[in-house]
Amino acid sequence: MYGWIWRHLPGNTWVRALISLVLVMAVVYALFQYVFPWAEPLLPFGDVTVDGSTGAEAGQ
Numbered sequence: 001m002y003g004w005i006w007r008h009l010p011g012n013t014w015v016r017a018l019i020s021l022v023l024v025m026a027v028v029y030a031l032f033q034y035v036f037p038w039a040e041p042l043l044p045f046g047d048v049t050v051d052g053s054t055g056a057e058a059g060q
Helices: 002-008 013-042
Strands: none
Touching: 002 013
C-alpha cells in the first residue's frame, strides 16, 4: 500500500518525502480533532475496578 502511494506521488524523492510528511500530519490532525474525540465516550477507560484507598490503608 505504501509503495503504491509513493509511486503515485508527483515529483522527485525530496518532493515525495515532503508530500508524505504533510499527508501523515493531516492524518494525525484528523485523528486528534475528529476520530479520537468521537471514540472517547465509547471506550471503557473511565470504568476502573480499583478503589480509591491508599496502600497504607489497605494493609491494615
